[in-house]
Amino acid sequence: MENNKDNCPACGGKTENKCCCCEKHKERSPKEYKDLLNRLKRIEGQVRGVEHMIEEDAYCTDVLVQVAAINAALNSFNKVLLGNHIRTCVAENIREGNDEVVDELVGVIQRLMK
Template sequence: MENNNDVTKTPVCSCCCTKHTDRSEAERKKLVNRLKRIEGQIRGIIGMLENDAYCNDILIQSAAVNAAVNSFNKELLANHIRTCVARDIRAGKDETIDELVATLQKLMK
């Protein structure tokens, strides 16, 4: 089975990215759908604010968004470790471990 998660040094955006990951269409679609659901939740919270919803109700919805983002991050992180990180370690690129540690520290703030 071919690994479609090759990281290259090709820029994918002009702002900050220096690497990219080739994902299968199914994986990409799954992740994008999760983010679109989160986007819908955020729009719902905006609507609640615009309609002067009760603070507690907004906080509950905000907590749901946080949980959804955390779930997205867990899925993306697990896939990253299984593919990119494992591949780089096998190739002797130990700097990937430092990159992963820095990422985990940011996620756990």
């Protein structure tokens, strides 16, 4: 999708007033965007691999090992995304005097640690 500042990156709708689907967006650098998408595509491939293992009646522990690898990849994705979020969105909001972002961050970290 083309990156047009007048359109919502999630739905393509106009953002002049508020977007119909969400209010917050993050513009990512091309490097960050590519890294995150590559990680997700790798995870998607791992999930497809597990699906194939189930279809082929693979042994349970072999499947479980692959699922553990998927969980590790998702955790790694979350760490990268959270680090980027703290360095950009959170830091910027704090500089602008928006301390509510700290409560939001605490909530996100608590959900990630469940």
